[in-house]
Amino acid sequence: MFGRQKEAFMSIARELSEAALNIRYDNLPTEVIRETKRLILDALSCAIGAFDAEPCRICREVAREHGGAGVATLIGERDKVSVSQAIIANETMVRYLDFNDVLYFPKSPGKIGGAHPSDALPAALAVGEREHASGKQVIAALVAAYETIGRIVDATAEGITTLGFHHGSVMPFAGAVIAGRLLGLDAGQMTNAMGIGASAAIGLGINDAEGEEYNNTKNIADGLMAERGVFAAYLARRGFTGPDRIIEGNKGFAHSLLRGVENYIVKPLPNDHYLMRTKMKFFPTESTNQGHLAATTLLVNEHGLKPDDIAEVVLRMSKRTVVHNGDPVKKYPRNKEGADHSAYFMTALAIVTGGRVVPSSFSDAAYADPVIHGLIEKVRLEHGPEYDAITPAALVTIRTTDGRVLAKRVDHPRGTPENRMSDSELRDKFVECAGERMTSDQIDQVVETCLALDTLDDIGALMPLLAVRSQHSHPGSAS
Incomplete structure (x- = not known):
C-alpha cells in the first residue's frame, strides 16, 4: 500500500491519499467491517452520555446560532445545522466523557504516540448525511481514516505531544480522508485537502498537558481540527490547492511535529489494520488509567472493600501513566476533564463506588467528597519500568x-484488542451512557442499526434514532 520506491517525486501526502482511496468495502476483512461498526456504536454511546453536559450544550447552542443550512443532524436532537457546526458540536459530545476509543504506541519511557480515532466519526456522519452516503461508504471512509491516523501516530519517535502539540493534530488528515472519500475526490484533490487542512489546524498541547488544569477546550480540540480537514476537502473539490509536501516539506508536519521521521509513515504496512489495534474503554477515564483501575475494581469486588478498610493503595505502572495521570495539578480535580485524567481520583472513586465506575459517578459532589479526598491521600504512585512497553498494564497493591x-x-484490561468487549458489553455501555435519555427499545434499535450499518442505503437514517429525552430541551429538539 505504501512504499517510497514507487515514485521518487510522489509526496507522502499523495501516498497517504492513494492508500486511503484504494481501500474498498468489498475487500475489507469481515472482522474489520464488524469492528468498525462496533467502534461506531461505542462512540455514539459516549456522545449520548455527554448530551446534557454543559460544554456540549453550549456547543449545540452555538451550532444552532451559526449553523447555516440544515444538512447535518446534531446527535441527540432532530435539529440540523451545517456540516462544519455538526462536526464540532458532535465531536465535543463524543470526547467529553473520555470514554471513546484510543490508538497509541509506547515510545521511549514516559512517552506514547497516540490519538482518539473516533473523534473523526462526527465528520463521517455529517458529510455522509449531507452527501447521502451509504453505510458501506461510511464504513470504508472510517477505515481509511483510522489507517491514516495510525500511520502518522505510529511514526512519531516520542509522540506529537512531546514537542508541545496536541494529539488531535492528526485530525485534519482524518477529516480530509473521510470527506475526500465521501465527496469522490481523486488522489490529487485529497492531497490538496490534507495540505490545506493540516497547514492551518495544528493544536497546542496545553489542552492535555502536565502542570495545567484541564478545561472545556479538551473536549472540542479534535473536532475543530477535524472540521478543518473536512472544510479543506470541500475547497479542494472546487480546485483550491494546498502544500503537496505538507508532511516532509520544509517547516512541514514532520519537521515541526515528528522530529523529521516522516519516512516511517510510508514504511510497508503490517498485515493487520490499525483499526484492529484500537482500544475501547471499559471505564470513562484516560486510556492509560484503564489497567490500574481494572485491577483496583477487581480487588474491591473480590474482597468487598470499603473506604474504611483502606490503609494504602500502591499503583505500580508505566512512567507515562505516573507522570501524566499522577500530575499534582490533577490530584484533587474540580471538573470532569481533570477527574478522568487523575490516577488518584479514579482510584478513590473506584473504592467509594464499590468498584462500579460509570459516567454518572462524576459530579461536583464527588470532586468535593471528603471521603474521596481522604482516600486520595492513601494512594501512592510507583513507576514500574517493566510496564513501560506494555502500558496500560499495572499492578495494584492494597494494604x-x-x-x-x-x-x-x-x-490487558477489558476493551483492549487482547481482551475485547463483547457486543453485549457494548450494549451495557450504551445503557450506562444513555441513562434515562432513551428507552430500552430505542437503545435496542440503535444497537441493531449500528451493527447492521452496512445495510443502510443512506447514513442519514441513523441520525433520528439518536434523538434523546433531555433535561435541556428547546423548541425543535426531541423531548
Missing part, C-alpha cells in the same frame, strides 16, 4: 487496616 496485603496485576 488494609486489618493488615492484609492484596495484589492484582492486569496486563
Whole structure:
C-alpha cells in the first residue's frame, strides 16, 4: 500500500491519499467491517452520555446560532445545522466523557504516540448525511481514516505531544480522508485537502498537558481540527490547492511535529489494520488509567472493600501513566476533564463506588467528597519500568487496616484488542451512557442499526434514532 520506491517525486501526502482511496468495502476483512461498526456504536454511546453536559450544550447552542443550512443532524436532537457546526458540536459530545476509543504506541519511557480515532466519526456522519452516503461508504471512509491516523501516530519517535502539540493534530488528515472519500475526490484533490487542512489546524498541547488544569477546550480540540480537514476537502473539490509536501516539506508536519521521521509513515504496512489495534474503554477515564483501575475494581469486588478498610493503595505502572495521570495539578480535580485524567481520583472513586465506575459517578459532589479526598491521600504512585512497553498494564497493591496485603496485576484490561468487549458489553455501555435519555427499545434499535450499518442505503437514517429525552430541551429538539 505504501512504499517510497514507487515514485521518487510522489509526496507522502499523495501516498497517504492513494492508500486511503484504494481501500474498498468489498475487500475489507469481515472482522474489520464488524469492528468498525462496533467502534461506531461505542462512540455514539459516549456522545449520548455527554448530551446534557454543559460544554456540549453550549456547543449545540452555538451550532444552532451559526449553523447555516440544515444538512447535518446534531446527535441527540432532530435539529440540523451545517456540516462544519455538526462536526464540532458532535465531536465535543463524543470526547467529553473520555470514554471513546484510543490508538497509541509506547515510545521511549514516559512517552506514547497516540490519538482518539473516533473523534473523526462526527465528520463521517455529517458529510455522509449531507452527501447521502451509504453505510458501506461510511464504513470504508472510517477505515481509511483510522489507517491514516495510525500511520502518522505510529511514526512519531516520542509522540506529537512531546514537542508541545496536541494529539488531535492528526485530525485534519482524518477529516480530509473521510470527506475526500465521501465527496469522490481523486488522489490529487485529497492531497490538496490534507495540505490545506493540516497547514492551518495544528493544536497546542496545553489542552492535555502536565502542570495545567484541564478545561472545556479538551473536549472540542479534535473536532475543530477535524472540521478543518473536512472544510479543506470541500475547497479542494472546487480546485483550491494546498502544500503537496505538507508532511516532509520544509517547516512541514514532520519537521515541526515528528522530529523529521516522516519516512516511517510510508514504511510497508503490517498485515493487520490499525483499526484492529484500537482500544475501547471499559471505564470513562484516560486510556492509560484503564489497567490500574481494572485491577483496583477487581480487588474491591473480590474482597468487598470499603473506604474504611483502606490503609494504602500502591499503583505500580508505566512512567507515562505516573507522570501524566499522577500530575499534582490533577490530584484533587474540580471538573470532569481533570477527574478522568487523575490516577488518584479514579482510584478513590473506584473504592467509594464499590468498584462500579460509570459516567454518572462524576459530579461536583464527588470532586468535593471528603471521603474521596481522604482516600486520595492513601494512594501512592510507583513507576514500574517493566510496564513501560506494555502500558496500560499495572499492578495494584492494597494494604488494609486489618493488615492484609492484596495484589492484582492486569496486563490487558477489558476493551483492549487482547481482551475485547463483547457486543453485549457494548450494549451495557450504551445503557450506562444513555441513562434515562432513551428507552430500552430505542437503545435496542440503535444497537441493531449500528451493527447492521452496512445495510443502510443512506447514513442519514441513523441520525433520528439518536434523538434523546433531555433535561435541556428547546423548541425543535426531541423531548
